[in-house]
Amino acid sequence: MLSLKAANELIWKKFQHIEMGHEQVDILDGLDRIVAEDIVSPVDVPGFSRSMCDGYAVVASDTQGASEDNPVSLSYLGEVPPGVNAAMEVKEGQCAYVSTGSMIPPGADAVIMVERTKQSEEGFIQVSMQMKSGQFMMGQGSDIKAGSLLIERGKKLSAGNIGALVAAGIYKIKVFNRLRFAIIATGDELVDAGQDLLPGKIRDSNSYALQALITKAAGEVVRRVLVKDNRELYKQELENAVKCADVVLISGGCSVGIRDFTAEAINELPGEGVFIHGIEIRPGRPLIVGESMGKPVFGLPGHPVAPVLLFKTVVEELWRRLVACREEADSIIAVVDFDMSPCIFTHLFVQLEKGDDSIIARPAFKGNPTQTSAISRAGGYIWIKDPEKGLCRGQAAKVFVL
Numbered sequence: 409m410l411s412l413k414a415a416n417e418l419i420w421k422k423f424q425h426i427e428m429g430h431e432q433v434d435i436l437d438g439l440d441r442i443v444a445e446d447i448v449s450p451v452d453v454p455g456f457s458r459s460m461c462d463g464y465a466v467v468a469s470d471t472q473g474a475s476e477d478n479p480v481s482l483s484y485l486g487e488v489p490p491g492v493n494a495a496m497e498v499k500e501g502q503c504a505y506v507s508t509g510s511m512i513p514p515g516a517d518a519v520i521m522v523e524r525t526k527q528s529e530e531g532f533i534q535v536s537m538q539m540k541s542g543q544f545m546m547g548q549g550s551d552i553k554a555g556s557l558l559i560e561r562g563k564k565l566s567a568g569n570i571g572a573l574v575a576a577g578i579y580k581i582k583v584f585n586r587l588r589f590a591i592i593a594t595g596d597e598l599v600d601a602g603q604d605l606l607p608g609k610i611r612d613s614n615s616y617a618l619q620a621l622i623t624k625a626a627g628e629v630v631r632r633v634l635v636k637d638n639r640e641l642y643k644q645e646l647e648n649a650v651k652c653a654d655v656v657l658i659s660g661g662c663s664v665g666i667r668d669f670t671a672e673a674i675n676e677l678p679g680e681g682v683f684i685h686g687i688e689i690r691p692g693r694p695l696i697v698g699e700s701m702g703k704p705v706f707g708l709p710g711h712p713v714a715p716v717l718l719f720k721t722v723v724e725e726l727w728r729r730l731v732a733c734r735e736e737a738d739s740i741i742a743v744v745d746f747d748m749s750p751c752i753f754t755h756l757f758v759q760l761e762k763g764d765d766s767i768i769a770r771p772a773f774k775g776n777p778t779q780t781s782a783i784s785r786a787g788g789y790i791w792i793k794d795p796e797k798g799l800c801r802g803q804a805a806k807v808f809v810l
């Protein structure tokens with residue numbers, strides 16, 4: 409059976425041809441989207457030298473030897489208010505009042521804080537500190553240089569990026585298109601939200617969990633349907649899904665029971681059909697991956713933890729590669745607070761708690777690790793690469809954050 413890593417490599421090999429289009433969006437709409445081109449600053453930021461304090465713009469060399477006991481007197485030229493083009497030029501022996509953020513007038517090359525100055529006779533300021541050239545001012549382009557790389561293609565646009573882009577005058581950016589998903593939930597036992605829950609029925613929670621994961625990852629769900637265990641209906645819905653979406657996610661029907669039609673239905677679509685059925689992961693072992701019309705079709709086993717885990721470890725992995733994403737999946741290091749003897753599970757959902765000086769990971773499940781409530785409690789999951797060794801209390805572990 410394929411390892412998770414080998415499965416991801418094979419899936420990438422099959423779908424690396426997929427061209428992810430891009431669109432231009434207003435900067436705020438780009439939050440958490442993947443940037444589709446290198447963004448270079450067209451301008452210097454700041455565009456002019458600015459003061460970093462309230463004080464006097466001076467020629468630094470004038471303050472040579474200045475101290476509390478030996479102040480230097482400079483002739484006062486006037487004020488440069490913030491937001492105004494400095495009209496005067498500061499020459500040797502002169503100074504001008506500047507506020508924090510004001511333009512440094514030509515000629516001046518340092519700003520002395522107002523606390524280190526005194527007004528002496530009318531029209532003169534005494535400065536009592538020796539200044540170095542460039543002190544307390546932000547030179548033109550010292551924050552961002554014109555032509556410098558602001559964000560690389562493949563980065564997820566953060567709130568911090570948005571501030572820097574706007575500072576550089578960039579209000580629109582190119583981001584990769586939202587990946588469009590179709591979700592099909594299969595099973596006679598399933599009812600959709602709002603429908604009566606008759607005996608023997610359960611609610612289709614997997615579709616909702618998957619839709620939430622897609623939305624969080626800046627994708628789009630273009631079709632979501634629930635189909636009964638009926639071969640014809642299923643085939644029809646699967647065909648519709650492949651036609652309208654970039655990626656199809658099917659929940660359920662992946663096992664070997666008499667009602668598990670997922671592999672068969674994928675194989676009846678035009679295209680290669682199923683090329684993976686079962687990988688070394690648990691929960692989620694009966695994963696199915698197929699191809700139709702050049703598009704990936706994932707059959708995610710029905711037990712509620714499996715679709716979530718496989719979305720994070722397999723579907724998102726392909727997605728990240730398609731958009732040349734430079735970010736690793738979010739993870740933190742936590743201290744394991746339980747013993748797990750050798751087990752069949754390769755991945756465990758854990759609750760995260762703040763310890764005194766570290767994050768503590770406790771099991772998110774009570775009894776059976778495939779419970780829906782385990783995902784709800786979980787802050788993330790641990791990948792137990794060697795299940796035969798299990799986990800030991802006190803061990804540090806990488807937790808992939810949900």
Ligand SMILES: Nc1nc2c(c(=O)[nH]1)N[C@H]1C(S)=C(S)[C@@H](COP(=O)(O)OP(=O)(O)OC[C@H]3O[C@@H](n4cnc5c(N)ncnc54)[C@H](O)[C@@H]3O)O[C@H]1N2
Pocket residue numbers: 593594595597598610611612613614615659660661662663664665668691692693694708709710711712714
């Ligand atoms: N004889 C065997 N039986 C099973 C095996 C096996 O190897 N041999 N593998 C088990 C494993 S592991 C898994 S995982 C499941 C996979 O099952 P399916 O993908 O065929 O899924 P279903 O049978 O349709 O459902 C399993 C379980 O999940 C519930 N479910 C299904 N869809 C949803 C949904 N949309 N929302 C909420 N819950 C859902 C369903 O009612 C079942 O309880 O097979 C094992 N069996």
Ligand code: MOO
Pocket residue numbers: 689690691692693694709711714778
């Ligand atoms: O592989 Mo199944 O998802 O353990 O329950």
